[in-house]
Amino acid sequence: VKKTLTVAIAGLGTVGSGVIKILESKMESIERKTNTRLVITAVSARDKTRKRSVDLSSFKWVDDAETLAADPAINVIVELIGGADGAALRLCENALKNGKHVVTANKALIAKHGVYLSQLAEENNVTLAFEAAVAGGAPVIKMLREGLSANNFARIYGIMNGTCNYILTTMQATGRDFKDVLDEAQKLGYAEADPSFDIDGIDTAHKLAILASLAYGCPVNMDALFIEGITRITTTDIHYAAELGFKIKLLGICEMTANGLLQRVHPCMIPVTNAIACVDGVYNAVVLEGDSVGRLMLEGRGAGESPTASAVVADLIDIACNRFTYPFSVPANALQPAKNASIDSHNGAYYIRLTVIDRPGVLSDITQALSTEHISVESFLQKGAKSDGNVQIIITTHDTSEKSMSTAVKQINSFPWAVEPATLIRIFK
Amino acid sequence: VKKTLTVAIAGLGTVGSGVIKILESKMESIERKTNTRLVITAVSARDKTRKRSVDLSSFKWVDDAETLAADPAINVIVELIGGADGAALRLCENALKNGKHVVTANKALIAKHGVYLSQLAEENNVTLAFEAAVAGGAPVIKMLREGLSANNFARIYGIMNGTCNYILTTMQATGRDFKDVLDEAQKLGYAEADPSFDIDGIDTAHKLAILASLAYGCPVNMDALFIEGITRITTTDIHYAAELGFKIKLLGICEMTANGLLQRVHPCMIPVTNAIACVDGVYNAVVLEGDSVGRLMLEGRGAGESPTASAVVADLIDIACNRFTYPFSVPANALQPAKNASIDSHNGAYYIRLTVIDRPGVLSDITQALSTEHISVESFLQKGAKSDGNVQIIITTHDTSEKSMSTAVKQINSFPWAVEPATLIRIFK
Numbered sequence: 068v069k070k071t072l073t074v075a076i077a078g079l080g081t082v083g084s085g086v087i088k089i090l091e092s093k094m095e096s097i098e099r100k101t102n103t104r105l106v107i108t109a110v111s112a113r114d115k116t117r118k119r120s121v122d123l124s125s126f127k128w129v130d131d132a133e134t135l136a137a138d139p140a141i142n143v144i145v146e147l148i149g150g151a152d153g154a155a156l157r158l159c160e161n162a163l164k165n166g167k168h169v170v171t172a173n174k175a176l177i178a179k180h181g182v183y184l185s186q187l188a189e190e191n192n193v194t195l196a197f198e199a200a201v202a203g204g205a206p207v208i209k210m211l212r213e214g215l216s217a218n219n220f221a222r223i224y225g226i227m228n229g230t231c232n233y234i235l236t237t238m239q240a241t242g243r244d245f246k247d248v249l250d251e252a253q254k255l256g257y258a259e260a261d262p263s264f265d266i267d268g269i270d271t272a273h274k275l276a277i278l279a280s281l282a283y284g285c286p287v288n289m290d291a292l293f294i295e296g297i298t299r300i301t302t303t304d305i306h307y308a309a310e311l312g313f314k315i316k317l318l319g320i321c322e323m324t325a326n327g328l329l330q331r332v333h334p335c336m337i338p339v340t341n342a343i344a345c346v347d348g349v350y351n352a353v354v355l356e357g358d359s360v361g362r363l364m365l366e367g368r369g370a371g372e373s374p375t376a377s378a379v380v381a382d383l384i385d386i387a388c389n390r391f392t393y394p395f396s397v398p399a400n401a402l403q404p405a406k407n408a409s410i411d412s413h414n415g416a417y418y419i420r421l422t423v424i425d426r427p428g429v430l431s432d433i434t435q436a437l438s439t440e441h442i443s444v445e446s447f448l449q450k451g452a453k454s455d456g457n458v459q460i461i462i463t464t465h466d467t468s469e470k471s472m473s474t475a476v477k478q479i480n481s482f483p484w485a486v487e488p489a490t491l492i493r494i495f496k
Numbered sequence: 497v498k499k500t501l502t503v504a505i506a507g508l509g510t511v512g513s514g515v516i517k518i519l520e521s522k523m524e525s526i527e528r529k530t531n532t533r534l535v536i537t538a539v540s541a542r543d544k545t546r547k548r549s550v551d552l553s554s555f556k557w558v559d560d561a562e563t564l565a566a567d568p569a570i571n572v573i574v575e576l577i578g579g580a581d582g583a584a585l586r587l588c589e590n591a592l593k594n595g596k597h598v599v600t601a602n603k604a605l606i607a608k609h610g611v612y613l614s615q616l617a618e619e620n621n622v623t624l625a626f627e628a629a630v631a632g633g634a635p636v637i638k639m640l641r642e643g644l645s646a647n648n649f650a651r652i653y654g655i656m657n658g659t660c661n662y663i664l665t666t667m668q669a670t671g672r673d674f675k676d677v678l679d680e681a682q683k684l685g686y687a688e689a690d691p692s693f694d695i696d697g698i699d700t701a702h703k704l705a706i707l708a709s710l711a712y713g714c715p716v717n718m719d720a721l722f723i724e725g726i727t728r729i730t731t732t733d734i735h736y737a738a739e740l741g742f743k744i745k746l747l748g749i750c751e752m753t754a755n756g757l758l759q760r761v762h763p764c765m766i767p768v769t770n771a772i773a774c775v776d777g778v779y780n781a782v783v784l785e786g787d788s789v790g791r792l793m794l795e796g797r798g799a800g801e802s803p804t805a806s807a808v809v810a811d812l813i814d815i816a817c818n819r820f821t822y823p824f825s826v827p828a829n830a831l832q833p834a835k836n837a838s839i840d841s842h843n844g845a846y847y848i849r850l851t852v853i854d855r856p857g858v859l860s861d862i863t864q865a866l867s868t869e870h871i872s873v874e875s876f877l878q879k880g881a882k883s884d885g886n887v888q889i890i891i892t893t894h895d896t897s898e899k900s901m902s903t904a905v906k907q908i909n910s911f912p913w914a915v916e917p918a919t920l921i922r923i924f925k
Contacts, residue, residue, distance in 0.1 A: 089646050089788055099713070099826040100645055198643070204789035206643025213642075213819070214627070214635025216529055217518050217809035284528070342774060342795070359518055359806035360633035363796035366771065367789060377788035380646035390642070390819040397528040 077132035078147030079112035085376030101387035136161035151175035172199035178273035196382035204374030205367035218357030222322035225353035267296035275319030285405035293410035295333035327406035335495035507576030508541035514805025530816035565590035580604035601628035607702035625811035633803030634796035647786030654782035696725035704748030714834035722839035724762035756835035764924035869900035
């Protein structure tokens, strides 16, 4: 006798429609794998009249998604409403309390309330699943939680925001500037009307914080993250990056350092010989450095209707098969706050670009400022005077501390020959 | 109250030692994830006196591994004996029949008897797990079976043999010839004393056949595979490949074609712009082209003590958590033989290298032979006469059928000016 698992979908944007399409078109194959029939019983969204790519007529329509949490006919809630609080939170909270499984693609919600929701899920003996929250269709959460469960991680890093990667890739390929490419991305639907969440690095930070929690057994802690977006990246820097053998990417990086767990999101200069430098366009990639497995890279489409829906349906199939994991690898109350390292303690190499007035003594001022902080120069490039009489100086350094570097840069910016504040980009190795 | 899962390890080579090390050093973290204590109760290997990197004194030693199958104190057998038949098969068979879970890294065994063993596991309500059989520590089987369970696959391909990839990468990097690099690989322990299993493509074929079964719901069928190894790859071809923008890699490829399921293992010319062309040395990579998820690539170390042990222990953790999947995604008796396509029906582009006597009429003979088979030339390169008076002609073609190509090559080889049989390498796109 086949079991039935009843599913309600709250939120019918592209992902919600994608989930409906997969469940309908692959019903048979899913039944063979799970011995279970997945039945969509109810759907909910803000606007019933909106034109959608799927036929909703056979599903019960609910105006207020939150009421789904109390419907005894529903086994699983798929939450695709979005937002870290409000209706999404209340729906998930009440659904779990009422013994329903919850599948969500909502990284903001999981980053902010994931540990609390995980506790609720564990208390009520149901599943909280969020594979779709990180890296779209690439099952990095399952990999971290199950496939690589025998590993401790020295470092995990990745390109986790398709919008930023599309913008940086296009700037590199076309030489067009940030604003111009962002405008186009918005027209193409690759960037939101309000793009700040993506381009300021917040979305990447949510995803990184979730991965860090899974990898290091600590509660998600957004306050511990250093976050810097891509809005100040110029075509000039992209150009010099190429000249120096680098590509600029927005990375989320968490690593266990001598000073504690360092979580950071910022643009990086990545050597073109590093595989992740070749991950372009809307692709995402996550590299996991495990003590047993070594370096592992997973690359795939980070967003979009069907990749994200692929992850949501995989979570539903896991639930149908009763495949259980603690949402954060270990019981929520066994998560232990990490000792967090601040970005000041970061040690690494830097790219510095200066725009200076072309006059004697500048080089000596710069080298003096660097050497006072014991910063050793790796390469030095001076580009001839422009029509405005200014010159560009591009420096890459050997490893040094973030603290020394910011002190030196403050000093450099204060010189009267400095035309504008120095551009500083961390080099990733 | 914590549960206990008792484990016996049969075979104590590098992987077996690696498993013991992980289970001992990560006992606590595994307990947090599984609420279970994994206890090694017995070990077995051919030679008790052999020096090993782990202390075996606390485990029960068993001379005849096969007796482990009947020991009521054991819950899980880790089979690391190797070989498609013999002791490995009998141990797994009897262990499953006696209601024990089996974890194995043995691709030859799974390729030959996996479906039968899967049936036994299902009948006895236990797990048969073989994550370590494909791509070492990279959890490609879990990905295919669970993380991407909502996908149909147009194509799956990969570099799945570290020995071959090491040899080809080293030939490319150093210009040294096949025999020379193979000798060195044997000295370094990257290749077996009898390397034929690896270099003839059999090992890749085993892994590919397992992935094809998982992806297409058909029984593993080694007879359906076309297999060609790397023994005929020369530095000359690697050199011309680079000149044409290709790298030569041994790929395993399965794809659903208009003529049925085509499974093939052979050296490929891969455009250097393709991410998999950059997977070098002992790394493995598998690309999965799913209808929902799009193109997904997983890259990691394909062999070695700790990557393989990482996969074995992940399987043990899945068992401890009661995470169940059908070994081949669907019940063994629901697997349906695929309609298999033969290599003759393959359609693609080709690289041809000819060594010919430098005399008039040769080019016209070649172009005639190709055009009779409606093969269209994409690039043509003639290298000036060597001291022996012979010239090299390198041709790449547009897409054509394997059948047309072999007919044309047979014709070309029969001309009196042909110094040696043509070298033919398929171009991968």
